[in-house]
Amino acid sequence: MDTNTDRFRNYTPADRLIGELDRALNNIFCRQKSSRPYPPDEDTDDALDERQKRLAAGLMRVNHAGEMAAQALYQGQSLTARDPKLAEKLKQASIEESDHLNWCRNRLDELGARPSRLDPFWYAGSFAIGMAAGIAGDRWNLGFLAETEHQVVRHLDSHLERLPAGDKRSRAIVEQMKIDEQGHAELAEHLGAARLPDLIMNCMQLTSRIMTTLAEKI
Numbered sequence: 167m168d169t170n171t172d173r174f175r176n177y178t179p180a181d182r183l184i185g186e187l188d189r190a191l192n193n194i195f196c197r198q199k200s201s202r203p204y205p206p207d208e209d210t211d212d213a214l215d216e217r218q219k220r221l222a223a224g225l226m227r228v229n230h231a232g233e234m235a236a237q238a239l240y241q242g243q244s245l246t247a248r249d250p251k252l253a254e255k256l257k258q259a260s261i262e263e264s265d266h267l268n269w270c271r272n273r274l275d276e277l278g279a280r281p282s283r284l285d286p287f288w289y290a291g292s293f294a295i296g297m298a299a300g301i302a303g304d305r306w307n308l309g310f311l312a313e314t315e316h317q318v319v320r321h322l323d324s325h326l327e328r329l330p331a332g333d334k335r336s337r338a339i340v341e342q343m344k345i346d347e348q349g350h351a352e353l354a355e356h357l358g359a360a361r362l363p364d365l366i367m368n369c370m371q372l373t374s375r376i377m378t379t380l381a382e383k384i
Contacts, residue, residue, distance in 0.1 A: 200268045201261055205342045206335035218330040223279035224382040225325050226336055229343070230270035231282040231381035232318065235292035236263040242296020243311065249304050252357065256311075259353070262346050269339045276335065282381040308359035313367055315351035317374055319344055 214222065240263060244256035274281060282288070299310040322344040329336050362370075 200265045202265050204269060204272060205338040206273075207338070212330075212333050212335050214330060214333060218333065219277050219279075222329060222333050222336050223274060223277040225329060226270050226273045226277065226339075227279060227282055228378045228381045229322075229325065229340065230267065230274060231285060231288050231377065232321070233263055233267040233270055233343075234281075234285045235288040235377070236260075236314075236318075237267060238289040238292035239296040239299075239314065242293040242298075243300045243307055244296075246297045246300025247304060247307055248300075252304055252307070255353065255357070259350050262350075266339075266343050266346065269343075273336055273339055283384050284380060288377065288381070305358055305360040306362075308354040308357050309362045310366075312351045312354035312359040313362050313370060315347045315354065317370060318347045319351065321374065321378070322347065 237260060240256050240260035244253045244260065247253040247256060271281065295310075299307045302310075322340050325340055326337065326344075329340070
């Protein structure tokens with residue numbers, strides 16, 4: 167099949183719905199291939215006791231759930247973005263978030279832990295929120311993205327404080343994620359992000375606290 171002709175195809179709403187459903191199922195239930203190398207060095211071996219492993223696993227489960235939500239958020243935002251160039255930038259950022267998702271899953275495997283059982287709910291809720299942000303308009307869409315990423319950076323900082331000092335593998339992942347998330351926030355601001363009302367930002371913070379509390383344990 168000539169993939170060059172695919173770019174000229176007019177996708178129907180049903181096509182897009184099927185595509186998003188396929189993407190959701192792949193993100194939630196299937197392992198994807200990362201576009202970048204796994205941050206931890208291959209020869210790094212962490213000597214963690216059981217308590218430290220449980221702590222690290224809980225934090226990385228939260229990060230995995232957050233990246234699951236980020237995947238859905240970016241997909242929802244790109245689907246409803248009005249400017250095609252913005253939609254393309256959101257899709258590119260989604261690729262980096264996919265790397266984060268895979269890295270967190272790899273680390274959970276190394277720790278002998280599982281992802282959050284609530285991942286399908288994080289994905290569905292975040293996809294709806296992303297679509298709503300896009301429908302509100304591109305400046306608000308970007309504003310929501312910028313605020314989300316700023317909150318994620320603060321969240322990752324707190325994890326770097328809580329992770330065991332000897333857990334170099336988890337730390338390498340979180341540190342690279344922080345760099346990427348900060349870059350996404352700065353990109354959104356550069357593109358003209360609107361400042362969100364305090365009420366919305368407070369609601370976002372409350373939602374984040376609920377999600378992180380549940381994901382760490384369930």
